[in-house]
Structures are given as C-alpha cells and as structure tokens.
Amino acid sequence: MDxxxxxxxxxxxxxxxxxxxxxxxxxxxxxxxFALSRVVRYSLPFGGDHVRxxxxxxxxxxxxxxxxxxxxxxxxxxxxxxxxxxxxxxxAGGPVAPLPAALAPPRPxxxxxxxxxIFGGMAGARPSPPTPPRFKAxxxxxxxxxxxxxxxxxxxxxxxxxxxxxxxxxSYILADAxxxxxxxxxxxxxxxxxxxxxxxxxxxxGDSVTLDLWESYLEPAA
Amino acid sequence: MDxxxxxxxxxxxxxxxxxxxxxxxxxxxxxxxxxxxxxxxxxxxxxxxxFRPAIERIPPxxxxxxxxxxxxxxxxxxxLVDRGWVTEAELADPASVPVAPRHPKAALPSDVVxxxxxxxxxxxxxxxxxxxxxxxxxVVTxxxxxxxxxxxxxxxxxxxxxxIKAHGAFLVxxxxxxxxxxxxxxxxxxxxxxxxxxxxxxxRDSLTLDLWDRYLDPA
Numbered sequence: 062m063d064x065x066x067x068x069x070x071x072x073x074x075x076x077x078x079x080x081x082x083x084x085x086x087x088x089x090x091x092x093x094x095f096a097l098s099r100v101v102r103y104s105l106p107f108g109g110d111h112v113r114x115x116x117x118x119x120x121x122x123x124x125x126x127x128x129x130x131x132x133x134x135x136x137x138x139x140x141x142x143x144x145x146x147x148x149x150x151x152x153a154g155g156p157v158a159p160l161p162a163a164l165a166p167p168r169p170x171x172x173x174x175x176x177x178x179i180f181g182g183m184a185g186a187r188p189s190p191p192t193p194p195r196f197k198a199x200x201x202x203x204x205x206x207x208x209x210x211x212x213x214x215x216x217x218x219x220x221x222x223x224x225x226x227x228x229x230x231x232s233y234i235l236a237d238a239x240x241x242x243x244x245x246x247x248x249x250x251x252x253x254x255x256x257x258x259x260x261x262x263x264x265x266x267g268d269s270v271t272l273d274l275w276e277s278y279l280e281p282a283a
Numbered sequence: 284m285d286x287x288x289x290x291x292x293x294x295x296x297x298x299x300x301x302x303x304x305x306x307x308x309x310x311x312x313x314x315x316x317x318x319x320x321x322x323x324x325x326x327x328x329x330x331x332x333x334f335r336p337a338i339e340r341i342p343p344x345x346x347x348x349x350x351x352x353x354x355x356x357x358x359x360x361x362x363l364v365d366r367g368w369v370t371e372a373e374l375a376d377p378a379s380v381p382v383a384p385r386h387p388k389a390a391l392p393s394d395v396v397x398x399x400x401x402x403x404x405x406x407x408x409x410x411x412x413x414x415x416x417x418x419x420x421x422v423v424t425x426x427x428x429x430x431x432x433x434x435x436x437x438x439x440x441x442x443x444x445x446x447i448k449a450h451g452a453f454l455v456x457x458x459x460x461x462x463x464x465x466x467x468x469x470x471x472x473x474x475x476x477x478x479x480x481x482x483x484x485x486x487r488d489s490l491t492l493d494l495w496d497r498y499l500d501p502a
Contacts, residue, residue, distance in 0.1 A: 064295035073286030207481030261427030
C-alpha cells in the first residue's frame, strides 16, 4: 500500500530535527504506550506487521497530525478491534465486554519477561521457504516495478531500481503475507543501491542506500 | 518537487466523491479568489508555471486540510509576499493598509474576462525545436524527478511508453517556473495501464500524458 507513510524521497516535509538520544520519552503517556504495545504483542495474536499495516491505513491528514506514539496507539487499537478485543462502544466509554470466546486466553507478561522481550524481541521459528535462494552475495539484480494494495516493505523510491546483493540474511516471515493473514517464509537479503540511481545526478557519487528486502521484491537484472 | 501534491498512484485517500450538479463555486469567496487569481497577473506577472509550484510548496499537513480555492488563495498570497507586493504585517492587519491609488496596470473587468477565456498559451509555434521522436517511437521516461517544479509525476517515471502525437514547441514548465522561456518539443505519450500500475490493472486500459522531450529517452 503506497499510503502517506511511504515518504522516502518526497520533498516539502521540512527539516529533520535532530534530538539528543538522551531525551527518552517526551511525555509519560509515551512510556505507557510503549509498554502497552509490548504487552499486547506478547499476549495477543498480532505483531508488528499488523500494527504497521494499521498505521499505514490511517487517514493521511490524521497521519500527518499524529505524533509517533499517537500512531502506535491508533495502530494497536485497530488491531485489537480487528480481533474483537475492543469495540467502538467500549472505546466510547461503554461497559467493557468479556473477551471473545474464540480467542485463546491472553498470555500474561510477567515483569521479568518484559525486559527480555523488549530487548530480545519475540523468538519464533523461521522455517525455510520450499525453494532454494535465487540470489547470492555480489549478484547484480533489480527490484520489482510495482507495489501492492496491501502491506509491503519495498518503498516506492526503491522500485524498479538496479541493486547489488550485499549479504544473504536467511529466511524471514514475509511481512506482506503476514499482514494479509497468510504468513510464509521468504529469503531475505541486504541489498545496496547507488544513491545516484535512487535520487538522480544531484546525489553524491559513491553514496549508497542499503535495504533488507525479501526475494519476492527482487528479480534478476534484465 | 515530489511533494504532497503528487498523489497519482498513492493509496489511502479514500474514494473520489462525485458531486451531482456540482456548482462552479461552492461559496461566494471562491468566486472572489478565482477573480483575484485571474486579475492579479495583469499587474504582478505570474503564470501557471509559477502558480502551481506555489501550491506545491504548501506544507503537506495544510495542503491536505484545505479546499481547492483555499490552495489558490495560499499560493496567490505567497507569490505576492515573495514579490514584496504584500507584507506579512499587512496580512495580519488588513485594516491598517491605506487604500492605494489605482495601479496603472490594474485590470478592468473588461480585460479580465476575455483573458480568462483566451488563457495564456505556452505554445511557441514559430520556434524551431529539436524533434527526437516520431509517431510510434518507443520511449522510456526519466527515472528521477528534480528539486524544482516538474510535470512528470512519480508514477510515470522510468516507464515505457509510445509517442502518439507531437504538439510542436511549448514552454517547459520546469524551466519557465524559474524564468527560462526556451521552448521544447512536447509529445503525447501513451502508457499501458499495466506498465504503470502492475499486473492487476486491466490489459486494455491505457493512460496518456503530455510530456516534454527532456522527460524522455529512447527505449
């Protein structure tokens, strides 16, 4: 989905304001939002690909007016609503309904599990795709020309571009398929683009951009 | 400039709402803005190629929040401020602005109406320009945009198409927007919908764009 979130290469959004790393959260509720999102992801059957997809579906004007953690809140609410954990009526202040019977009981997150989850991420089996990898480090390849109506991690600015495989990263669950509810593994590669290919002759010669991309986004050079 | 205005091919903006019996203007002030934008260039010269970039420079969040004629008003205001015809202080306190004597080039209603209907042609039929492509030639569009104004949208970059018409010499919007009136050959290029939108598009659909020579390479 090429929504408002796909801003790479766009102009007119003003300067990127750098802040010292020590800033931490800008407001107490940001910390709560961060903690809530970790607990929810640990306990309920949706993950980062689903939250990202929900954020990308925010109305563009609302998206541009929302802060980072406001977007997290919107994305998490949409995912919770999609699996029936919260309803419009509950969000509007109505009585809290019990969890849907079809949903497996949420896995509670103990305090000592929180740090491991936050810093280590969710460990998950990563089965291999049924076919061997098509590419290897050093291969000169290109990205596919078109996006999709669904979630994708191939940004617009990197489509239909020549690139080079830097590293084969192994198998990962394809975000596009996972967000669509049919997770499957796909080979993943670290791929480098020349800045001049992406941004034109005004880019600095020798600069490059690297992206981690699934094999579904890649094809042999013509 | 690939700013928020370049929405072709983007998702998530919702359905295009068709309005039954759409009026020309939805409010009286829209009529006034239309008239102002038509009349002001008689005195403070600007054309579409300056006016469009002024619209494109509206900050994205504001761009998405305002209506069509609000964008016109924003652009007109910024052009007049940039050229020193209006100051920020005057905009903040219009009542403080003394009524100026009539400007010698100020347009009369009798000037404006015919000018609106005539338009300002960007065609330069008398000028000889290079014609690199013939009807039926396969071309591919440039892959990249430019930091300035351009009429080659993002969705049509790096795409294969076919020349179906040569219009002759026209001012190039990219260059005219910064004061260079060197004309260039303008073509109509046809693109298969699938080339632009992928295999989900209908195979018989196509899209045509009027593009200058500088946007094109031989396929």
